[in-house]
Amino acid sequence: MLHHDRCHGFGGRHRRCAGRVADGLRRRGRNRRRTGGVGAMTRNRGTATGVQGSAAGSGAQQVPASWGSLRRWPDIESPELRAWDATDQLLLEHALAQVEAEGLTGDRILVLGDRYGALTLGLIEAGVRGVVTVQDSVALLTALKANATDLNIDGFSAFTSLDEVAEAAATPDGGFRLVLWQLPRSVAEVEYWAVALRELLADGATVWAGGRDKHMTPAMNKPLEHWLGPVQPQRGRKKSRVLKVSVEARQMDADAARKVLSPQPRSVLVAGSKVTLHGDARLFGQNRLDPGTAFMLEAISDHDIDPEPGQEVVDLGCGNGTIAVWAARRWPDAHVEATDDSAAAVAATLRSADSSGVAGQVRAVASDAGEHLLPADDERPPDAGRPDKPYSPRLVLVNPPFHQGAVVERAIGEKLLFAAREIAGRGGRIIAVWNSHLRYRAFLRENIGQTRQLGRDATFTVTETRV
Numbered sequence: 001m002l003h004h005d006r007c008h009g010f011g012g013r014h015r016r017c018a019g020r021v022a023d024g025l026r027r028r029g030r031n032r033r034r035t036g037g038v039g040a041m042t043r044n045r046g047t048a049t050g051v052q053g054s055a056a057g058s059g060a061q062q063v064p065a066s067w068g069s070l071r072r073w074p075d076i077e078s079p080e081l082r083a084w085d086a087t088d089q090l091l092l093e094h095a096l097a098q099v100e101a102e103g104l105t106g107d108r109i110l111v112l113g114d115r116y117g118a119l120t121l122g123l124i125e126a127g128v129r130g131v132v133t134v135q136d137s138v139a140l141l142t143a144l145k146a147n148a149t150d151l152n153i154d155g156f157s158a159f160t161s162l163d164e165v166a167e168a169a170a171t172p173d174g175g176f177r178l179v180l181w182q183l184p185r186s187v188a189e190v191e192y193w194a195v196a197l198r199e200l201l202a203d204g205a206t207v208w209a210g211g212r213d214k215h216m217t218p219a220m221n222k223p224l225e226h227w228l229g230p231v232q233p234q235r236g237r238k239k240s241r242v243l244k245v246s247v248e249a250r251q252m253d254a255d256a257a258r259k260v261l262s263p264q265p266r267s268v269l270v271a272g273s274k275v276t277l278h279g280d281a282r283l284f285g286q287n288r289l290d291p292g293t294a295f296m297l298e299a300i301s302d303h304d305i306d307p308e309p310g311q312e313v314v315d316l317g318c319g320n321g322t323i324a325v326w327a328a329r330r331w332p333d334a335h336v337e338a339t340d341d342s343a344a345a346v347a348a349t350l351r352s353a354d355s356s357g358v359a360g361q362v363r364a365v366a367s368d369a370g371e372h373l374l375p376a377d378d379e380r381p382p383d384a385g386r387p388d389k390p391y392s393p394r395l396v397l398v399n400p401p402f403h404q405g406a407v408v409e410r411a412i413g414e415k416l417l418f419a420a421r422e423i424a425g426r427g428g429r430i431i432a433v434w435n436s437h438l439r440y441r442a443f444l445r446e447n448i449g450q451t452r453q454l455g456r457d458a459t460f461t462v463t464e465t466r467v
């Protein structure tokens with residue numbers, strides 16, 4: 001089990017501790033431990049023998065030596081959370097058996113949704129170099145790259161979408177032959193990726209797609225069968241399962257594919273403004289108006305809350321850009337910064353801003369917890385020592401995520417609220433909506449500042465906090 005000396009994640013309740021963590025947004029924690037987990041670290045093994053012995057079904061269950069040093073940073077870390085799981089093991093074993101059987105080179109291999117890098121780095125450690133890895137989450141891609149740097153492993157190209165792979169001409173002639181895929185949890189998202197993948201695959205390619213039993217459903221087989229080819233479930237292990245998808249030559253229904261990849265935008269009226277929302281199945285809420293967000297925007301409107309003249313507005317965790325677009329329409333003089341960990345969300349926000357006629361007012365950037373908006377050390381808010389330093393606090397609007405497992409969910413929301421504090425800066429304000437059962441009010445008061453309630457119904461609470 002990995003363990004680190006740093007404060008764990010963003011769940012620290014003390015301001016000092018949180019400050020350290022926010023600081024960690026910019027600097028990867030030092031004092032990385034190089035022991036523990038599964039065996040001693042080795043680097044850049046030249047052959048596949050390191051994990052071959054564990055080919056699926058052989059009974060032996062070794063894992064690559066590098067996995068013992070994998071970290072989740074900048075994602076939440078805690079002693080209970082590991083950076084790889086049995087799905088990674090199964091996927092890697094099946095893939096390496098196929099690499100050996102077919103004599104595949106790394107440039108014919110695509111890794112999708114690798115999280116902290118277990119698959120990409122495991123392949124390279126086994127001597128398979130040149131793989132392409134795609135990850136929508138900026139934080140997870142950062143984790144993967146940081147692990148590669150720490151382990152001194154190179155030999156892969158990383159992208160945040162399959163469109164980027166195509167634009168960079170990183171698809172091999174004839175298409176990829178092998179895909180290792182950590183499946184997303186929603187069937188609709190599985191379908192999105194299946195459609196997007198098909199264009200990049202060779203006929204006869206194999207997709208190894210896996211996940212935890214509790215996150216997989218038989219309904220996932222349908223889009224895989226429909227868009228790619230026959231699905232053969234494999235024997236599971238340690239509560240993980242893998243599907244083998246054999247890609248067939250097929251005529252794609254272009255219209256149906258377009259509907260999955262680029263659903264029609266949806267126009268809705270929210271708190272007095274019309275917003276047009278784009279978004280596909282990779283996004284929380286796709287192209288729909290989130291009820292919590294609608295409730296927050298109504299509350300802002302009811303309380304006549306406005307940014308100070310010239311004050312920047314931030315949509316932290318922008319999803320499809322509802323908040324950013326609404327803010328730009330309501331405050332035509334304000335500049336709006338939108339940001340999300342998901343590259344797909346940022347792309348959707350830009351399209352939403354464009355379709356809603358506010359593209360000139362909204363900038364959207366993919367980053368982990370708005371890291372790029374944190375002030376540089378020499379731009380910190382004025383303090384007793386530097387009262388003359390010009391500084392402009394911000395108005396941050398946030399609907400934090402809370403849709404992961406019960407233990408982690410709070411820490412994820414708190415991570416964004418701590419980040420909101422840093423982004424708003426002293427004198428700034430944070431308006432947040434949250435599921436009332438999460439009881440963030442005490443957290444906001446204790447860790448950020450004076451907090452008042454702007455609205456509450458059976459499900460949601462909206463608060464305004466002064467930093």
Ligand SMILES: C[S@@+](CC[C@H](N)C(=O)[O-])C[C@H]1O[C@@H](n2cnc3c(N)ncnc32)[C@H](O)[C@@H]1O
Pocket residue numbers: 139284285289290293316317318319320321322323339340341342345367368369370399400401402415416
């Ligand atoms: C509850 S959704 C809100 C989406 C959108 N603002 C809306 O109102 O519909 C939370 C959003 O936070 C994003 N998110 C989660 N973790 C994040 C992180 N570490 N940094 C930035 N965004 C994050 C998710 O991708 C998701 O889009």
